[in-house]
Amino acid sequence: MHTIIHRLNHSRFPGTESKQAFRSPHYDCMDLSAALKLVVYVPGVDASGVDITSQGPDLFVTARKTHHVRANWQALHLESVQRDYQLKLRLGVSFDFEALQASVARGVLTIVVPKKQLAPARLPLPHRQVA
Numbered sequence: 001m002h003t004i005i006h007r008l009n010h011s012r013f014p015g016t017e018s019k020q021a022f023r024s025p026h027y028d029c030m031d032l033s034a035a036l037k038l039v040v041y042v043p044g045v046d047a048s049g050v051d052i053t054s055q056g057p058d059l060f061v062t063a064r065k066t067h068h069v070r071a072n073w074q075a076l077h078l079e080s081v082q083r084d085y086q087l088k089l090r091l092g093v094s095f096d097f098e099a100l101q102a103s104v105a106r107g108v109l110t111i112v113v114p115k116k117q118l119a120p121a122r123l124p125l126p127h128r129q130v131a
Contacts, residue, residue: 023086024086094116
């Protein structure tokens with residue numbers, strides 16, 4: 001007797017698989033004394049395609065490529081190469097996201113997020129003995 005094992009297809013329609021709309025870019029993170037410097041590698045992206053947002057302790061970077069459609073274009077499994085980039089990082093609450101600075105040059109996105117200035121800790125007042 002032969003046993004047939006069917007693959008589980010979570011899609012309603014067989015043969016259709018959902019592909020991720022974004023891919024994760026490569027990045028470097030450098031902790032400077034007064035800031036955090038992120039270098040994100042996003043080839044094929046110019047400054048108009050970059051969107052940087054923050055929500056609480058998280059930083060979201062979305063970089064969209066300019067897609068050129070050619071008249072004689074045929075799909076040759078290049079869809080994964082042409083996907084846009086999205087990076088999600090949990091940096092914490094000790095950074096000043098409002099003062100963030102970013103620049104793009106030759107497919108390299110550089111983001112500098114300054115650290116928040118912490119209030120100096122108050123020293124306890126010396127106790128005086130009155131009586």
